[in-house]
Amino acid sequence: MAHAESDIPPFRYTSALAQDIELRWQAWWEQHHSFEAPNPAGPLADPDAVAGMEKLFVLDMFPYPSGTGLHVGHPLGYIGTDVYSRYKRMAGYNVCYAMGFDAFGLPAEQYAVQTGQHPAVTTAANVANMRRQLRRLGLSHDPRRSIDTTDPGYYRWTQWIFLQIFNSWYDTELPSRDGRGLGRARPIAELITAFESGECPTPDGREWAELTEAERRAIVDDRRLAYVSEAPVNWCPGLGTVVANEEVTADGRSDRGNFPVFKRSMRQWMMRITSYADRLIDDLDLLDWTDAIKTMQRNWIGRSEGARVRFASPAGEIEVFTTRPDTLFGATFMVLAPEHPLVAALTTHDHAEAVAAYRRTAAAKKDIDRQDLGRDKTGVFTGSSAINPVNAELVPVWIADYVLTGYGTGAIMAVPCGDQRDFEFARQFGLAIPAIQTPPAAWFAGRGIEASLDTATWPEAYVGDAPYVNSANADGLDLNGVSSVAEGTRLTNEWLSVRSHGRGNVNFKLRDWLFSRQRYWGEPFPIVHDEFGPVALPDSSLPVLLPETESFSPRTFDPDDEFSNPESPLDRLDWWTDVELDLGDGPRRYHRDTNVMPQWAGSCWYELRYLDPTNDETFVDPAVEQYWMGPKGNGHPGGVDLYVGGVEHAVLHLLYSRFWHKVLFDLGHVSSIEPYYRLFNQGLILAAAFKDEREIYVEAAEVEERDGLFFHHDEPVTREWGRMGKSLKNGVSPDEMYDAYGADTLRLYEMSTGPMDASRPWETRDVVGMYRFLQRVWRNLVDEDSGEPRLGPPATVETLRVLHRTIDGVRTDIDGLRINTAISKLIELNNYLTKLGSCPCDVAEPLVLMLAPLSPHLAEELWAKLGHADSLIREPFPVADPAMLVAATIELPVQVNGKFRSRIVIPSDATEAVATAAALADAKVIKSLNGAEPKKIIVVPGRTVNIVA
């Protein structure tokens, strides 16, 4: 062993040397406060330092501090943002770059239940471990700006923002603050004033002064942006808590824990995100996000324009939502969801039994079965009919489970000729299918049938623009001859509105956000209750600290006990829940709200706290927010300059966060309309996972490959690819990589394996490639025996050309976050230098500076060896000399009839005629032409010559 080690030169770039370099520079950066970004105002103010620098706010989606720490899949995005931040610092920017921890949530609570340790203790330990791992990676975060959502100094402001939302209502009439339309949040006090003055009428028209305290409170609470409401929720007895719709899996079980989930109605805190539905859709246009993510958000919000139409029935009016009011004349029956409240009243005696049986069957079905594709339509007739408002015809009312309670009004008008589901339902039950549009000839031709209005010949419904027929009544509505859906809809809506049968209406798929959890490890609500309902605590009482307790887990129940009721851990703490307070009208007794907020709350505004993390006066100083996030003028919404994170947050986090930001904007607390201007979705690092014959995952690290087959302790196993993590037993810790190669190598490897937005498999054996690269760079600049710099004479013009082409390419690549190709270009430059035999003295510094964002520790060490006393983090990034980017001659490929046949070398400023002549004179071209006369010659300057013969 000793002998083997002595063979390695003492100053070779080995993992041991890499460790030494990295730890030393990490300590240096910390001591010199290298990454601290000055603020223009507030506690971190340093106005002189801010002056003269452009700002840049770079943000990662912050991690949840799990007990297993980081695996190498986590830092892909972090390394990317670090490279970008370091690069921009070298370009003279003041870069705000920080990292925090999204530390509330169920896993910490459940882990704490298992280990008996308080979640605060385990969370603190996990955060400390992840901080260590991230620091070891050399990320250039401003350490002063780190936040932890479970820190009372942080969640004090989460609670404060909640109170801002609670104390607001949405005025749909007032022009928005950004001038982009109507609607804005206003202080609830202004609504009360409007009620008092009579400017705003009460719901039942009585004078405000005549109302009791209870009535007034109920009216006001009903308008708040955060409100308590009876809501259909997913009760999960196995977790002892309610889970959000978004957290329920397709098979009706909980996302975490995989327990059965039951639909129940319970009183819950809700956030009125639906008030912002229009703005959340419209303002997507202002953002630099990919179309894919924008489309996903639009689909989630699901705006559809149509009409609400009322049909008279024996049980009263039935309201339906339709996107095609223009097809009302074709509505020949109605379908209600089995759970619709009018079903009982509509059902006649002779149909009672069938309806009851159908409702039982539908209720017993899990959502997944109800949504099963391709099954036959089912349904039963209620025995009653309603009246179609446009033609007074009787339409039978059915119930069927393909109509859902949760969307629209839970009732539809069925137009079998114009909607495929209705068409199938009508065929199934022998209901009439009158035609109300004349489909175009091509539609019939495409289906191989004769054009006819006899729908018995149609294989399916016709959907789209086409002239209407049979669509007129004697009461002023006549669509016959109209041929566009838009015009038909407009005319129908107008008629419906005038005759009071309905009105044009926009419907959203988005529902209000269920905001309370019956758990322990979350932010307590800054709310107490008196006999009339919730009462906001004053700002002075914040933070409302999460009370200490031994029993911090929610009470759990038999997972199948649907009718159990949630019991929050806070419910049991009488000493905490029962309080006497003076909230302005003398001391009174109150009961604290025992819910906690969902994990989303802390992540809804963390980017704002990074900006001013130590401010005790306010959640963020307005001047600081304006500096880092303010709009850059003319249609720019403001927000984070670059936000990098996984596509799995495309909808929920990014929607909730935008909603909170918009409320804060409406209330004048922030100057930016949107929180995240540019969003970049990084890919996942996938890792091989192995299952044995019992379909159980085995430790991937223990699997051997033999001849393309895989074995775990000699048992054959099968390979699949998945996210890295505990559940697939395929995690690779960055600590292993630091030991084997060092952080610089890990950084380069993760960046080199592909573009940032692509998912790619982790291959530990490939990591060595980047290690070798750094070793070769080191060897080109440092003598491996003496450790002294080893530089050659000044570069030739040819070498300078290579250098400047590299500089140009690397700049372009990093600007576009194409870090993988930037690395390739640096490897090419280094390989070129290796062939030269030594690195010219005037190439060494630009090379080191270009490496600085990517492998910062190695670059710092080399920079010091080149004789610099200070760090290079603020050295200007090299700039390419345009004169060096053009060569005297260029090599041009020549095609004959589109096939590449030869290459010619001509002056780079050669005219087309010169290029043509050179191409025609080329021996291989002459051979390929074989005597044929060129018919046409295409010269693409600098690219190619193509001779068509």
Place this chain on the structure above:
RNA sequence: GCCCGAGUGGCGGAAUGGCAGACGCGGAGGACUCAAAAUCCUUUGUAGGGAACUACGUGUGGGUUCGAGUCCCACCUCGGGCACCA
């Protein structure tokens, strides 16, 4: 079923409509070494040929173009999201 992505060597990937496979891994051969590791050099899409070279080649089939991995149409496969959304 709908929406959004993506299909390129043994593997990860590169390529403003202009020489497909940069760069890295892996493989093969060589140098150094008693030997091995490490390091360095050469080579490596497939088929044929000693070689020059020739043919083929970016999921499939068409199309546009002087020229297509790249643009258009249809289809197939994989990944992600949504889902009887009226």
